[in-house]
Amino acid sequence: MSIREEANPGFYDADSTIYDQQRWVSRSGVFTNETQQAIVAKMTADWGGEGLEIGPGTARFTVPLLRKGLKMTVCDISSGMLDVARRNIEGAGFGKHVKAYREGSIYELPFEDEEFSHSICLNVFNHLEDPGQALSEMARVIKSGSTLLFNYANLCSWYFPAAMRINSRGSAVGQEVYSTWERPGVMERHIRKAGLDLVTRTGHVHVPRELEKFKLLPVVKVLDRLSRRGPLSSLAAVHFCLCRKR
Numbered sequence: 001m002s003i004r005e006e007a008n009p010g011f012y013d014a015d016s017t018i019y020d021q022q023r024w025v026s027r028s029g030v031f032t033n034e035t036q037q038a039i040v041a042k043m044t045a046d047w048g049g050e051g052l053e054i055g056p057g058t059a060r061f062t063v064p065l066l067r068k069g070l071k072m073t074v075c076d077i078s079s080g081m082l083d084v085a086r087r088n089i090e091g092a093g094f095g096k097h098v099k100a101y102r103e104g105s106i107y108e109l110p111f112e113d114e115e116f117s118h119s120i121c122l123n124v125f126n127h128l129e130d131p132g133q134a135l136s137e138m139a140r141v142i143k144s145g146s147t148l149l150f151n152y153a154n155l156c157s158w159y160f161p162a163a164m165r166i167n168s169r170g171s172a173v174g175q176e177v178y179s180t181w182e183r184p185g186v187m188e189r190h191i192r193k194a195g196l197d198l199v200t201r202t203g204h205v206h207v208p209r210e211l212e213k214f215k216l217l218p219v220v221k222v223l224d225r226l227s228r229r230g231p232l233s234s235l236a237a238v239h240f241c242l243c244r245k246r
């Protein structure tokens with residue numbers, strides 16, 4: 001973990017108890033959560049076996065994967081988030097389907113090579129200074145021929161001015177957590193270097209929390225639809241990438 005990322009575990013420990021309430025309850029938040037859930041459900045439709053989720057947060061994506069029948073291991077850098085994830089998973093009745101809750105970083109995953117069928121990491125790469133190393137680790141722990149899913153914030157998107165501001169500050173607006181938006185071309189190089197092929201890329205446009213007061217939801221919904229696939233997907237604020245290990 002780099003010096004700039006050192007505050008991240010503490011930030012998420014403090015954030016863990018208010019994370020869902022702050023993000024997914026407003027009208028914009030409900031839209032973002034529902035849209036992301038639908039994208040992930042579609043991109044993981046054929047997944048089974050043993051899965052690893054890195055940075056599960058409160059387990060909002062872990063629970064649907066467990067419901068599909070995957071056996072999951074979760075790994076997060078924040079012990080506070082792991083406590084909340086465990087509570088939510090047990091509350092949903094899937095406690096016995098989780099193999100392990102591990103505290104650890106994506107840069108050095110505490111798992112064997114090829115231990116899992118799939119790995120997934122969502123809304124975490126926007127906190128990482130070294131996305132190449134993170135992708136290599138995600139690829140290392142899955143079997144050859146298997147798929148992994150991750151997403152990143154796209155610097156070259158509709159939100160370019162705000163993204164440039166975040167990158168120059170190195171933190172999200174109003175939050176003491178390292179944040180960064182990535183260039184798609186650079187991410188494609190990281191994917192290839194990690195021994196992965198990009199199977200499919202899906203675009204998504206969310207309402208950033210700091211813009212919620214501007215009532216942008218109707219416009220964002222249109223942009224989101226337009227950005228799912230095709231040429232406009234290169235302008236989406238978030239890219240979900242399904243990759244296969246060679």
Ligand SMILES: C[S@@+](CC[C@H](N)C(=O)[O-])C[C@H]1O[C@@H](n2cnc3c(N)ncnc32)[C@H](O)[C@@H]1O
Binds near residue numbers: 104
């Ligand atoms: C924005 S939250 C996303 C949580 C969940 N994936 C979601 O989309 O709701 C980021 C999560 O990544 C974790 N995280 C941040 N840096 C990490 C790292 N280097 N390794 C593992 N987890 C990390 C945080 O503790 C937090 O749980």
